[in-house]
Amino acid sequence: MLTVRDLSVEFTTDRGVVTAVDRVSFSVDKGEMLGIVGESGCGKSVLARSIIRILPMPPARIRAGQLTLDGTNLLDLSEREMQKLRGKAVTMIFQEPMTSLNPKFKVGYQIAEVFRKHFGLRSSEAIERSVEMLALVGIPDPEERAKSYPFQLSGGMRQRVIIAMALAGDPQLLLADEPTTALDVTIQAQILDLIREINERSGTSMILITHDLGVIAELVQRVIVMYAGQIVEMTTTENLFDRPLHPYTVGLRNSIPDIDSPVSKYDGPLNEIAGSVPALDDLPIGCYFQGRCPKRMQVCADRQPVLKEVSPGHHVRCWLND
Amino acid sequence: MTDQNVNVSGRLVVGRFRSARFISGRMASNKMLMVGGVIVAVFTLMAIFAPWIAPYDPLELHIKDRFSPPSASFWLGTDNLGRDILSRLIFGSRISFQVGAIAVSIAIAGGVLIGAVAGFVGGIIDDILMRIADALLAFPPLLLALGLVASIGPGLWTVSLAIGVVYIPRVARVMRGSVLVERKRDYVVAARVLGQSPWKILLFHIGPSTISPIIVVATIIFALAIIIEAALSFLGVGLVPPTPSWGIDLDVARHYLHRSIWMPLFPGIAISLAVLGLNLLGDGLRDYLDPRSYSTNAANTGS
Ligand SMILES: Nc1ncnc2c1ncn2[C@@H]1O[C@H](COP(=O)(O)OP(=O)(O)OP(=O)(O)O)[C@@H](O)[C@H]1O
Ligand SMILES: [Mg+2]
Numbered sequence: 001m002l003t004v005r006d007l008s009v010e011f012t013t014d015r016g017v018v019t020a021v022d023r024v025s026f027s028v029d030k031g032e033m034l035g036i037v038g039e040s041g042c043g044k045s046v047l048a049r050s051i052i053r054i055l056p057m058p059p060a061r062i063r064a065g066q067l068t069l070d071g072t073n074l075l076d077l078s079e080r081e082m083q084k085l086r087g088k089a090v091t092m093i094f095q096e097p098m099t100s101l102n103p104k105f106k107v108g109y110q111i112a113e114v115f116r117k118h119f120g121l122r123s124s125e126a127i128e129r130s131v132e133m134l135a136l137v138g139i140p141d142p143e144e145r146a147k148s149y150p151f152q153l154s155g156g157m158r159q160r161v162i163i164a165m166a167l168a169g170d171p172q173l174l175l176a177d178e179p180t181t182a183l184d185v186t187i188q189a190q191i192l193d194l195i196r197e198i199n200e201r202s203g204t205s206m207i208l209i210t211h212d213l214g215v216i217a218e219l220v221q222r223v224i225v226m227y228a229g230q231i232v233e234m235t236t237t238e239n240l241f242d243r244p245l246h247p248y249t250v251g252l253r254n255s256i257p258d259i260d261s262p263v264s265k266y267d268g269p270l271n272e273i274a275g276s277v278p279a280l281d282d283l284p285i286g287c288y289f290q291g292r293c294p295k296r297m298q299v300c301a302d303r304q305p306v307l308k309e310v311s312p313g314h315h316v317r318c319w320l321n322d
Numbered sequence: 323m324t325d326q327n328v329n330v331s332g333r334l335v336v337g338r339f340r341s342a343r344f345i346s347g348r349m350a351s352n353k354m355l356m357v358g359g360v361i362v363a364v365f366t367l368m369a370i371f372a373p374w375i376a377p378y379d380p381l382e383l384h385i386k387d388r389f390s391p392p393s394a395s396f397w398l399g400t401d402n403l404g405r406d407i408l409s410r411l412i413f414g415s416r417i418s419f420q421v422g423a424i425a426v427s428i429a430i431a432g433g434v435l436i437g438a439v440a441g442f443v444g445g446i447i448d449d450i451l452m453r454i455a456d457a458l459l460a461f462p463p464l465l466l467a468l469g470l471v472a473s474i475g476p477g478l479w480t481v482s483l484a485i486g487v488v489y490i491p492r493v494a495r496v497m498r499g500s501v502l503v504e505r506k507r508d509y510v511v512a513a514r515v516l517g518q519s520p521w522k523i524l525l526f527h528i529g530p531s532t533i534s535p536i537i538v539v540a541t542i543i544f545a546l547a548i549i550i551e552a553a554l555s556f557l558g559v560g561l562v563p564p565t566p567s568w569g570i571d572l573d574v575a576r577h578y579l580h581r582s583i584w585m586p587l588f589p590g591i592a593i594s595l596a597v598l599g600l601n602l603l604g605d606g607l608r609d610y611l612d613p614r615s616y617s618t619n620a621a622n623t624g625s
Binding site for chain 1: 508509511512514517518522526530
């Protein structure tokens with residue numbers, strides 16, 4: 001459905017050109033939920049924003065061997081054509097439910113806007129449909145809630161409204177950039193349930209960005225692990241937890257408590273990965289992870305490993321697997 | 323804990339916030355707002371109902387009563403030609419507020435358009451427009467207006483036009499600034515990913531939030547327009563005598579300082595009071611409409 005090949009995003013900054021996303025290739029099937037994990041600054045948001053093309057250009061520059069959604073080459077589209085696809089073919093939801101809704105309009109009206117825009121519905125019809133959407137995302141008393149202003153709703157409610165807006169255009173692909181990070185834990189679980197339910201019911205493909213491996217374990221079938229703009233590992237969720245191959249993935253894996261086993265069971269130390277991500281304008285020759293890698297070898301400093309398929313569907317960028 | 327509970331407590335927070343810190347923080351600005359509002363309202367009423375309020379025709383000469391001090395028949399005295407000072411002041415407010423209104427309309431129309439384009443389109447267009455604006459802002463407004471009026475001639479409309487044009491860059495700056503802030507808001511980006519057209523985004527999501535700063539700057543420009551009109555008229559290049567302009571009356575009074583203290587005193591007070599009122603109103607509105615009070619409000623409703 002979505003095919004990305006050799007997608008790079010560069011930013012022109014005061015200190016030169018930095019590559020925030022570096023030759024990333026992957027695809028998402030119809031109805032699939034793909035996860036993207038990685039530390040802050042590794043390029044997750046930039047990647048998603050480049051797919052839906054809302055990066056400021058300049059300073060951003062997008063290059064790709066291929067970027068197609070359902071056979072449409074997104075990079076060939078003019079801004080006008082892209083605008084028609086946004087909200088309908090592909091849309092995005094963000095981390096901050098508190099600020100992602102316009103405080104000046106009622107939520108029902110804001111959802112109705114999408115129906116008016118993409119299906120040319122008249123106002124009354126559009127409002128009816130938005131009430132249906134509110135019901136669909138599990139908001140009690142949707143008729144009344146549609147008349148609320150965003151400030152009258154809690155964070156969880158707002159995120160539901162935002163999801164309703166995103167679904168109003170019936171998109172084929174939904175990019176969710178840390179949709180639950182700003183919510184407290186109980187609400188997080190509810191929103192994740194909702195996202196799963198929508199994915200199952202509507203068959204919308206999703207890319208779920210998070211730095212919470214717990215979210216990955218719960219929701220997605222396949223995971224991309226990013227580091228300094230590159231994919232370092234791409235595999236099924238099962239493999240990610242049971243057979244992580246890249247030392248960085250192993251580090252991420254060990255930095256969370258074991259989900260299935262009781263805390264008492266000693267399963268290796270619960271570790272932060274030592275050191276920090278290198279700056280994008282100061283990347284080493286060779287493997288970008290070498291400075292923090294416990295299994296560093298000579299070759300890591302000399303040459304950059306390539307992303308290799310070591311077993312069917314399991315890709316790793318590491319000299320250990322050569 | 324369900325969403326609903328959070329919602330209820332969210333409302334409680336708003337309630338508490340409003341009743342305590344919120345209100346007391348707004349008290350000071352409310353006072354400015356009230357005093358300024360009252361002064362401006364009085365002048366506005368005076369301007370509108372001048373013919374009914376003024377005791378005399380502002381041009382009528384009472385030859386026998388030249389230079390008379392305040393008295394029962396002439397409350398604020400008369401000038402060198404025996405014209406009633408009070409009546410001239412009242413009609414003068416009409417002139418001042420006409421100039422202010424026309425100048426502000428022109429400044430807002432031009433500035434909002436240019437600022438919105440610069441802020442929203444960005445890039446090279448923004449660079450060019452703002453470079454020009456900065457260059458114009460480097461001149462003292464009075465000097466620019468003086469040059470403009472000198473080239474297009476005196477009169478109410480030309481003076482207003484000149485003042486309006488002079489303040490276009492200032493409005494453009496304010497407008498561009500708030501568009502730049504607004505366009506980065508999460509809900510603007512969210513509207514984009516939902517496929518809203520740039521026009522709709524500019525009008526619906528960005529536009530409303532720029533109204534408050536524009537209202538504030540409009541009030542201040544109104545005051546400045548009154549000062550500049552008075553100054554131009556005082557310098558003899560603005561309105562033409564015998565128009566009852568405060569500036570003209572001051573200019574005339576200048577020649578008779580040894581005969582009458584009332585002639586310069588009252589127009590001077592009128593100008594100061596009108597400008598003070600407008601500035602108080604502007605500052606009060608600034609505090610009252612401050613977007614920060616809006617967002618702290620929103621932030622405090624959080625779960
Ligand atoms: N407009 C920009 N100009 C220059 N550099 C940028 C710009 N936007 C993002 N970057 C850079 O791109 C890199 C990736 O940022 P991105 O926001 O994608 O990270 P992320 O993985 O989403 O992190 P987080 O988990 O904190 O959201 C960062 O190093 C950032 O500095
Ligand atoms: Mg991000």
